[in-house]
Amino acid sequence: MIATVVRRAAAAVVVIFCVATFAFFALHAAPGGPFDRERQLSGEARRNVERAYHLDQPVTAQYLGFLDGLVHGDLGWSMKRPQRVAAIIAEGLPASAELAAWALAFAVFFGVGLGVVAAAGRDGPLDHATRAVALLGVSVPAFVIGPLLVDWVALRLDLVPAARWDTAASRILPTLTLGLAYLGVIARLTRAGTVEAAQQDFVRTARAKGLGEATVFFKHALRPALLPVVSYLGPAAAGLVTGSIVVETIFQIPGLGAALVQAATGRDYPVLCGILVFYCVVVVAANLIADLAVAALDPRSRS
């Protein structure tokens, strides 16, 4: 087990290193100098700025400096705002992390519930309904669902705020918008897992021992039924990151995704690449945790 953890963690570090290298060279390849404006800086001022950003050094030195900073959690300075990239990330992180946590909690709670109910009533109306929700979540993108929810729930019915991120009620619509796609997938995974688990020998044995349906389900069938859901949570992290970009844009949430879009349209390359590296660290860590959780939950993987 410990050997697996160490090996996977080492692989994760290599992946992050590759992403950081990509980010550095993307930064370096950006067209024009970072200080090409309509009004050119004069010679001395230009040299000063270039020295401040280490642009007077050879590429290899810049690259090593970038990696060195990265290890110390320093991603350099924004080119548009008088702020460090790390500070911009720290500013956006709380809102983004909270949004992702709510969406994930919503999707897991209702997804698993719906999946179990659908498996219990196979080919019944609820089973078809969860299939429809799953398909809806996959086919109708968040940037269509989000504005529609704003229109109906926030503006016409006036139940919750239409945008921003301050009151508890302002969390509801972004959570729904981001979580719906995962709710569908998780419900389908849970359904398939539950149906399969119900046919296993150990479940039949548990029933044959005379255990009640509830005990059979919660103590024997549920754990293997949820393994696919747990291993899906790793890849889902990447989707949550991408989804939060669009949800934060729709609901004007001051998070990382909004900062990323702002940096991309404003060509603030250090911020753009910094957020890319940060996202990848989060996603790689989430995958690692999901894999280890599956290994811990699945008795077959213990040696």
Next chain:
Amino acid sequence: MSPGWRRFSRNRAAVVGAGFIGLVLLLTLIGPMVAAGLGLDATTQHVLLGPAPPSLAHPLGTDALGRDLMVRTMEGGRVALRVGLLAAVVALVVGVTWGGVAGLAGGRIDAAMMRLVDVFYSLPQTVFVIVVMAVISSRSELLLVGLIGAISWLTLARIVRAQVLALRASDHVLAARSVGAGFGRLLFRHILPNAAGTIVVYAALLIPGAMLQEAFLSFLGLGIAPPRASWGTLVQEGAAQLVVYPWLLAGPGVIMALTIFALNFVGDGLRDAFDPKS
């Protein structure tokens, strides 16, 4: 009729979906020409008309600049379908080559190549596209196709590899190998043609995903650039003016969602009909 097509034709959702896609194709390919005959196009502004709700003259209404939304939605659909289809072709070429080489080479090469696929799979690929689009600072459709294709081939590579592994030990491949057929000849002449059906079905399943990627990027203002219409930019404009002019989102949003729905139904139907193992 082959058994595959018979199975497909019994799948009602898939057949209805195929019919709907046919209609969308017809409208997007011929619609703008018909509209041009009626004196409508996607970019001419009628500022005096302004935003008008759906009417007989403008079935989906007009936007704030008085542009006919029906024609803009058809033009946007043309962009969406073209990007989706071409990106799927790019993904097809990369995925088949990658999965095929890994499967036939086997051993360490296979392990390394598929490990790389696992790694790409876990990363937020769309963010890489955003970074590259911003760094190259181009809004060309060709670049968009290339980038979306470049992130869409991973599943296909896994499927092709599995197919190649299943086929590479078969007798006709051994026979070809024994008379000295090279790596490329074995792969492209003797193995992949036998998996062509499965590969095409899974490539078709890539199209709706690629269309969503395009719409996603255009919605954020990082894909197709205005004044050109794409479903993403139309939804973005509609969402921004939802309160005052709700029809701006309704038309393009519903048509885009239905098209992606239909493509998913058809893709799933094709897979169930031609790849019964899955």
